Amino acid sequence: MADKSIPHFHNTRGVRVIEVGAKKFMCIGALPPFDHPHIYIDMGDDNEAVCSYCSTLYRYRSDLAGTACIPEDSLWDDHTTVAAAG
Incomplete structure (x- = not known):
């Protein structure tokens, strides 16, 4: 199971930009089993x-809480995987 102390985001929808409230996170590509190697991204002083792997553009927004993202369904957790598989 993935380390949940760092938010994991996915781009199953194939959107161009995912706005996030964290500057350190993991990109998993699409939902498992179609995910790519989970990539740790640290924006540092940048906002994008x-x-x-998947060329998703992540954009930091300071008005979003740590795990919040737009689109909202781009946050990966165990319930996301179960819902997609079921």
Whole structure:
């Protein structure tokens, strides 16, 4: 199971930009079993970062809480995987 102390985001919808409330997170690509290697992204002083595997553009928004994201269903957790599989 993934380390949940760092938010994990996915881009199953295939959107161009995912806005996030964290500057350190993991990109998993699409939902399992179609995920790519989970990539740790640290934006540092920047407000945008691109995943080197799936080319998703992540944009930091200070008005979003740590695990919040837009689109809202881009946060990966165990319930996301179960819902997608079921």
